[in-house]
Amino acid sequence: MHRLLFLLFASYSMGLAAQEMTPEKLYEIIEQESDTVKVVGNSYHFVLNDAMLICVYDENANRMRIIAPVVKLDEIGEDEILNALVANFHSALDVKYALSDEIIWSVYTHPLQQLSDAQVVDAIQQVYAAALTFGSSYSSTNLVFPGNKKKVEKPKAKPLNKT
Known part of the structure; x- marks a missing residue:
């Protein structure tokens, strides 16, 4: 019985190893899902419904990310930033809003090798939706966790009238 369980576990583990995500496989999926794709070093720049997305990967670090620029920081106010932070908890599920180089980005990160084909497709869709x-x-996505969906406005202090 132990031998049978070991053989089943070993064959399952070997099947998982055979399904490791590679940069080549990642490219194939992105090519299928996008309108156009361009290789730039260790990244894929691609367009989906007129939106630009970028997939950056590092095989040595076993990491990948799919990102989309959303808006320049100086073009939005504090309310949008706070709403994005609330969304990171409730409605931006596998993606997060992040700030880098004065740009707000929609970002998905994951270990590269453990990524499944379906997760890549889902990541592309979520990054696109969060940016949009x-x-x-x-x-x-359409799923929203319960709780505060937008920041609550604090009452503004009334100025004192000096007479």
């Missing part, structure tokens, strides 16, 4: 819905629903 910034400023409105701030969501990457």
